[in-house]
Amino acid sequence: MVDQSASIDIASLVKRHGTTLAVDHVSLTVPRGEFFSLLGPSGAGKTSLLRMIAGFETPDEGTIRIDGRSMEAVPPNRRPVNLVFQSYALFPHMTVAENVAFGPTMQGVPRADIASRVRLALDMVKLSSKEERLPSQLSGGEQQRVALARALVNRPTVLLLDEPLSALDQQLRQEMQVELKSIQARAACTFVCVTHHQEEALTMSDRVAVMHQGRVLQVGSPQDLYESPGSAFVARFIGVSNELRGVVRRIDGERAIVQSPECVGEIQIVLPMHLAIQAGSPVTLLIRPERLRLSTAAQGLSGEQSLAASVDKVLYSGSDRRYLVRLGEHVVWNVRVPNDESGRNGLVPGDHLSVRWQISDAVVLSE
């Protein structure tokens, strides 16, 4: 049963906080060397899960295996994992070098080796020049790097990161996303990262688990999650998504016709293979803003679906324009148009047009 190539193997893990289930029967497998993210809103149970892997919390049910070894009754100081805290938790009374040397010293690494390992770890995070500084003399980004070096110097099987970039400003955050990814490659170590920031998760991770109310809703590559969300929650949480509720009117081979009470017109969809959809089934359609096209022409391209709409608002955001278009009394969609030639089309609020998309671009969920 135990997957030998797995760094982390979690089976039906449960954690209760009082009467609420903080972690609700979570099972996950993370292969060696993967950058894995736990993504979800606050209170989703990500941090509880991470703290159980680190050993700071004890699961009520289920098992955690790291490198095939059960972690039951193994205290945090004996686990082959290291945790980088959200607040970094650097020792304020120790210099950068002393902070990084703490782990190897505690584990009884010979003194001569400690110095070289500390130097290596600080090189990895590009902080060699600040060895003798105190944490209070470093910037937020530098403190973050020290925290990383202090964890990586122990050569953990798995590095756990709790909201690693949340304390950094936007600019630095984007730099560190790239940096973290390359540090992971250099350290050749499994990273498990908790974040509530979807862009962060998508950019850095090989795979992402979307969590909500203690459960894992979907696990997949960033592309999987974005292009084929398994639920409206995942679609809403990852990126912006336009939704439309409707009922299947008739089925025509691989396609079906949906009608929505919220807007005028019939909508053609591709029937998803894994869903049992019949005439009369209620469905939700999800379409990403950048997959939509605005057109004033009467005729669409082949394979395109079209709905009548009117422009509500135009928001200019530099690289592109966002149009809020109204399809019905309660349905307003986001349309993202890159600011190339179409940026000159001069649509203004009140214009009547049609919203078009490739039929295969609409994700269909059964309710």
Add this chain to the structure above:
Amino acid sequence: MKQAGGWLWRVSLANLFFLYGPIAVLILFSFNASRLSATWQGWTWQWYRALWVNQALLDATVNSLWVATVSTVLALFLGVGLAVGLDSLPGRRQRQIEQAMLLPLVIPEVMMGVSLLLFFVLLQIPLSLMTVMVGHALFNLPVVMIIVRARLKKLDPRLMEVAADLGASYWDTLRHVTIPLLRPAILGAGLMAFTISLDDFIVTYFTAGPGATTLPLKVYSMIKSGMSPEINALSVLFVIVSMGLIGLSLLVQRR
């Protein structure tokens, strides 16, 4: 508003005068050349010089310093251990023990002195300088615990977690992380305990054996044979040392 501010300022000054006025008078009269304290006859250092050659006073000073040092070390050892150890208990138990520890602070000191005396007599421990040290350690223990606990609660608990995560055992964490971070509080608590011990009269009075005369006891016995300018001079030195130590204690705790 400005009116009210000025009025409050004057009341505050009056309060300060009420607090420090008697001490100012004491300082002034310690330089009075007159033997009779009530009249002013010019400046002199002679009472301070007299202190230096008074062997009984010097002995009492040495006793006081010994008592303060030993009782402070004892109170620190127990108090810091208790403060740190309490953290491992569940929250409700922590509060119960903390509250129980605070009780000696509000028990009238006379009662504490009497009970200590009874306790020593019951155990047939002869009164000496040692019993004074134990008595002082007893009332200083809650003081140390309160100061150290206050600091401990301000420490980021993740620092202890991260130490464990990096492979440190409980004792490693205590030695390399917790205690170094508590150092200002431990130092401050030590100075505070030292001062309180130095100043204590009541508990000392009940627990001191023959020959175990501390400075406050000595002052008291000197007063019984009448006020002298020498006592004024001694008291001034006492006030200065005590205030200096308390000031130092607050200073180190600010870090």
